[in-house]
Amino acid sequence: MIWEHEPEREEGRPVEAETNRSAQDWFRLMIDMGLAPGLRTLGFLGAGRRYRMDVEGRRAEVYIVQSQSLIDSRIRFTLALRVPSKDEWAAQLRVRPYHSARPSADPTGWEATIGQLVTVGGYPIEDLWWELEVGHPFESLAREVLGTLTTYGLPALRHHIRANS
Numbered sequence: 031m032i033w034e035h036e037p038e039r040e041e042g043r044p045v046e047a048e049t050n051r052s053a054q055d056w057f058r059l060m061i062d063m064g065l066a067p068g069l070r071t072l073g074f075l076g077a078g079r080r081y082r083m084d085v086e087g088r089r090a091e092v093y094i095v096q097s098q099s100l101i102d103s104r105i106r107f108t109l110a111l112r113v114p115s116k117d118e119w120a121a122q123l124r125v126r127p128y129h130s131a132r133p134s135a136d137p138t139g140w141e142a143t144i145g146q147l148v149t150v151g152g153y154p155i156e157d158l159w160w161e162l163e164v165g166h167p168f169e170s171l172a173r174e175v176l177g178t179l180t181t182y183g184l185p186a187l188r189h190h191i192r193a194n195s
Contacts, residue, residue, distance in 0.1 A: 056164045057105040061094060064172025072180065086195060089114055090187040092179065095143075103164045108143055109175070111183050113190045115139040140190040147182040 051059070066077065069092065074081035079094040090113055097106040115138040145158030160175055162168055 051164055053099065053103055053105045053162075053164050056168075057096070057107070057162055060162055060168040060172060064168050065094065065175060068172060068176040069179075072176070072184070085188060085191050088191045088195065090191060092183065097159060105162045106159045107162070108145060108159045109179060109183065110141065110143050111147070111187055112141040113139050113187060113194070115194070140194070142186065144178060144183055147186045148178060149182075 061079065066081075069076070069081045072083075074083045074092060076082055079096075081092045083090050091111065093110040093112070095108050095110050097108070099105055143158070145156050146154050148155050148158055158178075160171060162171060
């Protein structure tokens with residue numbers, strides 16, 4: 031049957047209420063369809079949960095970090111940001127110029143979670159996690175994450191690159 035118009039959806043009802051997707055599948059879809067295009071628009075390269083951009087000849091990295099969830103139909107996640115030290119960055123490019131640099135087990139440089147950068151009343155909130163529920167729309171969630179990164183994360187990445195140049 032061809033729909034002449036989109037069927038009406040009850041307010042607050044999941045987009046894919048009858049979905050058989052797992053929380054991991056829905057999370058990957060949200061990253062691929064919601065976050066990745068926005069990150070690329072901001073100038074990042076990457077895929078999945080790892081993104082990077084070069085700023086003033088230095089690397090800035092953003093990782094999507096997932097929490098262990100106690101509820102099967104939900105995923106909690108946050109962002110981690112990192113600027114590797116110049117020495118680490120140069121060493122990794124010398125050893126593997128054909129690979130993107132990966133963080134070492136003992137990171138140097140600067141790193142923070144997005145919650146450490148977001149402030150309320152001048153104080154960092156420290157712990158910021160977003161929650162995605164299977165079947166629910168994720169467009170506004172992706173916009174919120176990208177907006178938070180743009181407002182708090184990108185300025186912090188640029189600041190730490192300039193401070194250590």
